[in-house]
Amino acid sequence: MITLALSKGRIFDDTLPLLRAANIEVLDNPETSRKLILDTNQPGVRVVLVRASDVPTYVENGGADLGITGRDTLIEHGGQGMYQPLDLQIAKCRISVAVRADFDYERAVKQGSRLRVATKYVAIAREFFAAKGVHVDLIKLYGSMELAPLTGLADAIVDLVSTGNTLKANHLVEVERIMDISSRLVVNQASLKLKQAPIRALIDAFAKAVAERSEI
Ligand code: AMP
Numbered sequence: 001m002i003t004l005a006l007s008k009g010r011i012f013d014d015t016l017p018l019l020r021a022a023n024i025e026v027l028d029n030p031e032t033s034r035k036l037i038l039d040t041n042q043p044g045v046r047v048v049l050v051r052a053s054d055v056p057t058y059v060e061n062g063g064a065d066l067g068i069t070g071r072d073t074l075i076e077h078g079g080q081g082m083y084q085p086l087d088l089q090i091a092k093c094r095i096s097v098a099v100r101a102d103f104d105y106e107r108a109v110k111q112g113s114r115l116r117v118a119t120k121y122v123a124i125a126r127e128f129f130a131a132k133g134v135h136v137d138l139i140k141l142y143g144s145m146e147l148a149p150l151t152g153l154a155d156a157i158v159d160l161v162s163t164g165n166t167l168k169a170n171h172l173v174e175v176e177r178i179m180d181i182s183s184r185l186v187v188n189q190a191s192l193k194l195k196q197a198p199i200r201a202l203i204d205a206f207a208k209a210v211a212e213r214s215e216i
Pocket residue numbers: 010070091092093159160161162163164165166167
């Protein structure tokens with residue numbers, strides 16, 4: 001049995017065409033079913049639904065043979081201990097610094113004042129501001145980062161941005177782009193040895209689908 005760990009939403013939706021390219025159809029719809037283990041048309045392949053930030057933990061510890069998760073999550077978790085054979089070029093976005101439209105970010109950074117930064121991505125934010133020589137107080141949040149500057153909890157946030165609509169709706173502006181993000185395939189190292197043929201076949205089918213799509 002091959003177990004693939006996915007999270008609901010963007011990554012699940014963007015993975016379906018890749019699975020189809022490998023002749024795998026997921027038989028349950030996670031939006032309407034409460035099942036966490038989803039069958040596929042291939043008796044030897046199943047999908048488990050986990051939180052995005054739990055995908056690396058499942059794969060690293062053998063709860064799943066493979067997983068798909070964002071570069072952001074992998075950096076925060078520490079991707080060591082997993083084989084990362086492919087950038088799938090899905091769920092693309094960027095991780096950026098944003099502030100209230102009326103906050104003078106340039107001035108705050110230039111003056112060397114301590115910036116209060118709210119984020120789920122503490123490791124990425126710490127490294128980014130340290131490299132710039134900016135002193136920050138990091139405030140760890142688990143969601144709705146946009147609220148932090150609006151309520152006075154923080155001066156800035158570090159968050160994923162795709163269209164920019166969420167920032168705009170909350171009167172925030174993107175002031176720095178930290179890095180581009182897309183989702184990667186991760187593989188448990190022991191699974192790769194023990195189930196080499198089916199896992200290699202899956203990696204190859206995904207790689208072919210990604211290459212064909214980038215040619216369009
Ligand atoms: P947007 O309004 O399109 O800029 O999307 C921003 C919101 O969607 C933020 O709350 C982000 O945390 C979330 N988001 C954007 N892109 C992704 C992604 N690839 N994966 C997960 N969440 C995302």
